[in-house]
Amino acid sequence: DSEGSSEYTSGSEESSEDELAPRRKLMKPVFVPKSQRITIDETTNPDVAAELAEKARLEAIEERKKESHQMLKEYVARQANVEEVPDVDNLAEVDDTDGIDEEAEFEQWKLRELKRIKRDREELEAREAEKAEIERRRELTEEERVKEDMEYLAKKAKEEAASKASVPIEKYHHKGAFFM
Secondary structure (H helix, E strand, C coil): CHHHHHHHHHHHHHHHHHHHCCCCCCCCCCCCCHHHCCCHHHHHCHHHHHHHHHHHHHHHHHHHHHHHHHHHHHHHHHHHHHHHCCCHHHHCCCCCCCCCCHHHHHHHHHHHHHHHHHHHHHHHHHHHHHHHHHHHHHHCCHHHHHHHHHHHHHHHHHHHHHHHHHCCCCCCCCCCCCCC
């Protein structure tokens, strides 16, 4: 009896030790052909290592070329499919009023062109004015710049005070955290 009980306890000790030890996930063995195996001698030889690196680089470039050719083929196929199917919904929306009233169309075009020219001129003038202002500020001394900045800040503060005074303040009006 004592031998059986001692065997029993030793067996439970072994199983409890196995349960406490974390199980490692074992990797599956993968067969590598002899031509693709890299041995220790090959990696220590710098010529062979450089050759292997060059070979791997060329294979990667070739693979990228194949992928880009495949992507191009797919893109062209998609574009061909898109162009083959006419969009029936947009056919009704096509503007076919060209040439009906050429005088009015010309006047509209002239108006758009004049607005574009005016807009471009205003943008150019604004850029030139900004450059002139920057140059003027660079020519000022430090004291003059500080004085000018203080005047500008005072003017802004007055404008803010005037805008805040015109808005009625609601004493208990706030959104609350839920609605923020």
